[in-house]
Amino acid sequence: MAEHDFTTPYVEQRLPDVPGADYTRTEDDQGVRVVGPCPRCQGRTETVWGHGLAGTGTKAIFRRNRSAPVDPVPEVHYCECGYPHPGMAANAPFTGCGASWEIGAAP
Numbered sequence: 001m002a003e004h005d006f007t008t009p010y011v012e013q014r015l016p017d018v019p020g021a022d023y024t025r026t027e028d029d030q031g032v033r034v035v036g037p038c039p040r041c042q043g044r045t046e047t048v049w050g051h052g053l054a055g056t057g058t059k060a061i062f063r064r065n066r067s068a069p070v071d072p073v074p075e076v077h078y079c080e081c082g083y084p085h086p087g088m089a090a091n092a093p094f095t096g097c098g099a100s101w102e103i104g105a106a107p
């Protein structure tokens, strides 16, 4: 895996979809935790999808049982690598490089 590139400038940018195979999904009391690399800065991002969040519509709940079908409902992820990339606004919603992307269904 590539190194986290701290010199990547902050740009709010939508990236192409990323294969779900690059990400791990685990479920705990807080919801579904999705961990994987940011496709832009390569930083490690971790997103927790809370159960039953308001305003999320038809949010997919990833199932732990691998034999169960996973709904291919797209989830938009934002870079939350935790490093304030150069040019990041103080009020940016996420601390990262500003990238957003959808994760495709795991194979």
Ligand SMILES: [Zn+2]
Residues within 6 Å of the ligand: 038, 039, 040, 041, 042, 043, 079, 080, 081, 096, 097, 098, 099
């Ligand atoms: Zn990033």
Ligand SMILES: [Zn+2]
Residues within 6 Å of the ligand: 004, 005, 006, 038, 041, 042, 043, 079, 081, 082, 083, 085, 096, 097
């Ligand atoms: Zn980063």
